[in-house]
Amino acid sequence: MFNPFFSKDIFKAGAFMKTDTIAAIATAKTNSGIGIVRISGEDACSVIDRIYRPRAGKKKLSQVKSHTVHYGYIYDEDILIDEVMVLIMRGPNSYTREDTVEIDCHGGTLVVRRILETVLRYGARAAEPGEFTKRAFLNGRIDLSQAESVIDVIQAKNDFALSSSLSQLKGAVLERIQKLRAKVLHEIAFIESALDDPEHISLEGYKETLSSVLEGLLTELSGIRKTSENGALLKEGIQTVIVGKPNAGKSSLLNRLVGRERAIVTPVAGTTRDTLEEQISLGGITLNVVDTAGIRSTEDLVEQIGVDKAREFVDKGDLILYVVDASLPLDENDRQIMELLKDKKAIVLLNKTDLPPVITPEDLKGGCSWFDTYPLVEISALEGMGMEELEEKIRDLFLLGEISFDDEIYLTNARQKAALEDAYQSLLHVKDSMEAGMPEDFYSIDLMDAYEELGSIIGETTGEDLINEIFSKFCMGK
Amino acid sequence: MAFLEETYDVCVVGAGHAGCEAALASARLGLETILFTISIESIAMMPCNPNIGGSSKGHLVREVDALGGQMGINIDKTFIQSKMLNQSKGPAVHSLRAQADKAEYSRRMRQTLEEQERLTIRQAEVTDLLIEDDVITGVGTFSGAVYHARAVVLCTGTYLKARCLYGDVVQQTGPNGLQAANGLSDSLKKNGVELLRFKTGTPARIDKKSIDFTKMQEQFGDERVVPFSFTTDPDEVQKEQASCWLTYTNERTHQIIRDNLDRSPLYSGMIEGTGPRYCPSIEDKVVKFAERDRHQVFIEPEGLSTTEMYVGGMSSSLPEDVQYEMYRTVPGLEHAKIVRNAYAIEYDCIDPRQLKPSLEFKKISGLFSGGQFNGSSGYEEAAGQGLVAGINAARYVKGLEPMILDRSECYIGVLIDDLVTKENAEPYRMMTSRAEYRLLLRQDNADLRLTRRGYEAGLISQERYDWVVEKEQLIEREVKRIGHVTVGAGEQVQKLLEQYGSTPLKTGTTLAELIRRPELDYDALAELDPDRPKLPDDVVEQVNIHIKYDGYIRRQMKQVKEFKKLENKRLPQKFNYDIINSLRTEAKQKLNLYQPQSVGQASRIAGVSPADISVLLIYLEQMNRGKHETE
Structure with missing residues (x-):
């Protein structure tokens, strides 16, 4: 040849x-x-x-x-x-x-x-x-x-x-990203037209405008990011860890969750050597329950494997289900666990509501300052009460009540997610540059990066977009 | 029949801003050069705005200067007001702009051409290209004379089949009523060159005596003028400057325009050419930006020895009577006397994708072109291309590889790459946003970027080159030193910081860290730096910029590294891409049509996808191995 x-x-x-x-x-x-x-x-x-x-x-x-x-x-x-x-x-x-x-x-x-x-x-x-x-x-x-x-x-x-x-992007995300891009482009075009024609277009007072636009963009982007993370989580499984004192009802809960839906995936090698992972479908949500050796037996997680190990499990979980035996008073073990749950996505399950209660939801919330914000569900794992409410709370936690769960609303592929993350970082960079007192022409460099990264998510290239936007939106020239 | 016949190395057609640079470069590189112009009086004429430079165009002028061109030197000698634009913004977008004395500018340039050895100036209209087997051999003129040449550079500006329009008046002339060039278009077409028709326009010139300046705001030049040319002594350009004046249109102006739109050739369909969006006529502005209740109007002197004033912002092709009515609504112009009408001009130019990045025609060896003929606009864009075309015409004659400037080196590189690669539906104007590596391509470092290229081309003296090499070393050494000088949180330091409104130090840091603070710079910290060497101002400026914007500069340098990899992968020419099966059909068509020089250039052609580029790379590698096997 x-x-x-x-x-x-x-x-x-x-x-x-x-x-x-x-x-x-x-x-x-x-x-x-x-x-x-x-x-x-x-x-x-x-x-x-x-x-x-x-x-x-x-x-x-x-x-x-x-x-x-x-x-x-x-x-x-x-x-x-x-x-x-x-x-x-x-x-x-x-x-x-x-x-x-x-x-x-x-x-x-x-x-x-x-x-x-x-x-x-x-x-x-x-x-x-x-x-x-x-x-x-x-x-x-x-x-x-x-x-x-x-x-x-x-x-x-x-x-x-x-x-x-x-x-995959037919739906809401595509539209949201297109709108975001249009906003970003508009700002770049404004800055650029002022740089090219400083005598006709002034950037005076523009920093304030850009600041608020930027806040909006960042919020919107992190919303998309959350939605897609959670969307993927919901579909592929939320790494779930069940914690609680001995006999609080962890295994009953697990059995209840497993038994409730027949679609049990066979146990597979889990995320650590000594654990198994049960994949459970709860409504449309998939939970990958990290099943420590301890959970299945009646032995106590905290006592047997130690708080350190428990912390390790808790750290790995997207969702922590904290099972509390409502028929017994709170003790030191509970406080240790509560400590572990700080800043986690956790749902508190007040179990054994079929028995005469010793602790009320108020007791629990009073026990620990950050517990106020955690959703609390009263259940009876044994009798299967409160499961719908649990499902609802998980949904709330992962979908922010923002939009309904749908296959088409989130970014699934790693490249798209990386691009989204890059776009977010680029916008943060603009913010940094503003705070560092950099001149305006530096903003448009990072804004342009964000614009291109957002474009790559939806398969659009930049081409002459900027030049066209400048000429169509801003009156330039001699 | 007997006719005049002469022989030169290089023929340059047209003596505007492109032609002047091309002819000077060629002659300076040792070649016998002839420069044709329709009128000797129109050499280096500025038929539109009376200024050189401006945002991004100022960069072009400095680059032309660093490569050994003439425009910067010429404007330094003939400017009457000068401003550094965008001074409150980052160094990458600072841009020089000078008001020129048009007549002086033109006269000086003519003098330079006349004094140039090996350069012949000839007033004649070139009407024919002499081409044998796709190789240029010379040109023929309207009078029948033949000039043999080994390379020809076309810089015909807006003269090809030009016609000027205002209202229903059509004049078959070039700019300023000069004779159009009507013969050459046909010769180009006959030789397979594809022509486009573009349009541009200019405002009226008004007699200064009829203007009431008390109703306008006076606009002064900078107190300290910075010269364009790196060879000009800054002290020599400090002089008394002329003023410009700012006024505004108003609702009445806009009403008159709207009432008379039907009489504008732009809206009646009489104009076929595509006009530029960046310099719209006042009619366009009023229609497109209907929400604006006023537009700026800059009244600029055309020179010191004339009373003509340029009405910046109000170019138009409305009829004479409407022009009078419209201009007279503007404060200060109530009694305006028009010296020259505003008009639109249409002309033939080429689709520049027929050119290589050297500005040589792909299909006709030895034929080069530059300037508005290539579909650009602006004096500075023209000069940059003219210089490159002139250098490469000379190199072609000498049998040397062309000088190619790429997008990472200079605005001229961006300009040429955009022209020869991208589809362009209007006269192309340079803008800083077109330069993706603009933080590196600053007007302040044009000498550091390009003097070496100019020296290698043969247009820069040894002395000038040596100074740039020394300057590079001084900058590098000082940036390094400043990075290592530490300051403690002592009293002297805190006091100085306080003086500049800067946060006091908690612990020690380096001078470089302090320079990065927006309120501080290199000079401000002098007293904390007793060992500081004495350095020239331009070195200090570079040190300051390097330290202040270090992070961004590094980022762009990394991007340039990636860019260069694809840019350095050359593609075969006159290649049939149909044989690469896996290319998509659209990519095959585009690649066959435009025959890009490098994989990098191919990647910028609309319709060639990243996957196509991967395919291309693999194919090249495959060919390479196949070739090794056959060898």
């Missing part, structure tokens, strides 16, 4: 489009037993260093030998995400011929996705469809005969990614 028009210097060594670091989930998005997040690129090791903690010692993965496996935890700052095995492969002895890190975690789409999101927040970007393969090819890993199929894969994956992500 020699082409005479090719001049000699067209090709230079290191022929790849971008050498930045990419990441993606390498396993199918099902609740399989194991999930793999793959990172490739020159920063792969420094990204993993930022989020990995070994089980013992302080060893940094950037310093370990190539082709070794390491056992430890993935943390997002201080929040434990999962217990993992990490495989380090340095270029060129990897699939992409770049430094590659594979994080093997405990399946469950939610956990895998969280790990990916953490990786993206700490310096990698979401891989384009087929990008690992593309890099493998461009870096000389894949044989020439495979090239055609690589190209086809990229084109096909792009078409699919675009159509599937767009079809």
Whole structure:
């Protein structure tokens, strides 16, 4: 396939489009037993260093030998995400011929996705469809005969990614993002027109205007972010931890939840070695109940595994169900648990309402200052009372009562979420620049980033948008 | 039949702002150059606004200067008022703008051309391109003369089949009533060049004696003038400056315009050309921004030796009688006497996507073009392109690779890349928002960015180049030093901070950290820095900017690094993209049509998706390996 028009210097060594670091989930998005997040690129090791903690010692993965496996935890700052095995492969002895890190975690789409999101927040970007393969090819890993199929894969994956992500966005989110973008663009256009034509358009007093617009945008964006997080949670399972004193009724609750709906997913390897995870469907909501060895038996969680371990479980939960035996007075154990629940999404379940009550809801709220804000449901796990109310409270907690739960209202794919997060950060950056007293032309740089990032969520590119907006909205020129 | 016949290395057609730069560059690079103009009197003429520079255009002028062009030097010698715009904003958008004495500007430039060795000036209308086997061989004139040349640069401005319009009056002339160039368009078409028709306009000129300035606000120049050219001694440009004047239109003005819209050729459909949105006629403003009850009007002198005043903000193509009526509603213009009417002008230009980034035609070797002919607008945009076209015409003749300026280096690079890559439906004007790396492309560092390129091209002296290299080192050393100088929370420091309204220190910090505070700068901290070396003002300015905006500058430098990777991947020319099956049909069509120079340029073509770019990269790699195997 020699082409005479090719001049000699067209090709230079290191022929790849971008050498930045990419990441993606390498396993199918099902609740399989194991999930793999793959990172490739020159920063792969420094990204993993930022989020990995070994089980013992302080060893940094950037310093370990190539082709070794390491056992430890993935943390997002201080929040434990999962217990993992990490495989380090340095270029060129990897699939992409770049430094590659594979994080093997405990399946469950939610956990895998969280790990990916953490990786993206700490310096990698979401891989384009087929990008690992593309890099493998461009870096000389894949044989020439495979090239055609690589190209086809990229084109096909792009078409699919675009159509599937767009079809997910038909509804409210698409419209909300379009509106946000229009607002952002308007502000950029105003700033830019004033920069281009300072004698006709003044920026005097503009900071105040932008400040309030920015607040609105940030609120709106974090709303979308929450909705999509919670939407995904509701669909794929809320990591739920049940805590309570011995005999408070934890196992009855679990059995009740499991028994109430017949759609029990078989127990799978859970998020830690010594736990199991029950997937339970409560109405339209899926709960992944972290079932410690202790919950199933009548043994006491706090006593048996210690407060530290309990804290670990509580930290990992999206939702804590705190079961209180209404027929017994509150004691030191309860106070310990209450302490653990500070700043968590928790629902207090006053159980055994079928028995004569010793504690009332008021007692509970009086026991601890932050309990005021926690929803409280009176149940009888044994008799199945109060389950509808519990379901409702979970909905309230995760949907903010804002919109109804619907498949089409949230962003599911990691790339879109990363873009949303980036847009949010860019807007925060504008705020920082304003507070730092930077001049106006700096605002539009970050606003433009936000505009582009929001565009990438809904598959729209920027092109001549800004120039068109400037000319259509602002009167310029001689 | 006998006819005149001469031979040159390079032929430049048109002596406006593009043509002057092209001709000077070519001659300065050692080539025998001939410059054609329809009228010697129109050399470097400013047929519209009487100023050079302005937002983003000021950047262009400084870049032209750093590359060894003439515009900056010429305006420094002939300006009558100067302002640095956007001074309250960031350094990236500071922009110089100077009012020119038009006649002086033109005369000076003509003198420079006349004194230039190897440069011949010829008054004649070029009507034919001589092309053999897709290679330019010279030009022919209206009189039948033939000029052989190895490269030709077309800088015909707004003259091609030009016609001027106001009301129902149509004059078949170029700007200012000068003769139009009616022959060349046909020759271009005959040679397969695709033409567009664009339109622009200019306001009336009014006699100063008929203006009542007491009803207007006086607009002064800056107290301390900054020169455009890096070669001009700042002390030499401090002089008495002329004033401009600000006044406004009002409801009455707008009513008159609305009542007479049917008599405007723009609205009656007589004008076919596409006009620019950024410099709308007053009719356009009144129609499009109906909610505005007034528009600004700037009255600007056209020179010191004339009483003509330019009515900035009120370009129009309404009939003469309406023009009088409309201008006279403006405070201060009640008794205005019009010297020249406002008019719209239509002209032929090319779709610049027929050009390479070197400004050479893709299909005709040795034929280059610059300026309004390429679909741009503005004197500064013209000068930038003219300079690049002139340099590359000279390099072509010498058998050298063209000089390509990219988007990460300069506004000229952005301008040319936009022109040759993107669809452009109106005369293209430079804007700072078009430059994605604008924090790096500042007017204050044009010398640091481009002097090296100008030196490599052969237009910058050794001495000037050496100074820039030294300047770079001084800046780097001082930025590094300032990053290491620490200050404690002592009394002297706190007092100084208090003096500038800055928060007192709790613990020690570096000078660099303090400079980042908006209320402080390098100079303010002098007394805390006893070991400070004595540095020239322009070095200090760079140090200050580097430290203050460090985070943003680094960010953009990182983006540039990514940008360069794709930009440096060159694509084959005259290539048939149909053979790459996996490209989408639209991408194949666009790539076949525009034959981009690099993968980077391909990625900016509308209709080529990121997936197509991936496909392209893989294909290139595949070809590369295939090639190695056959070798």
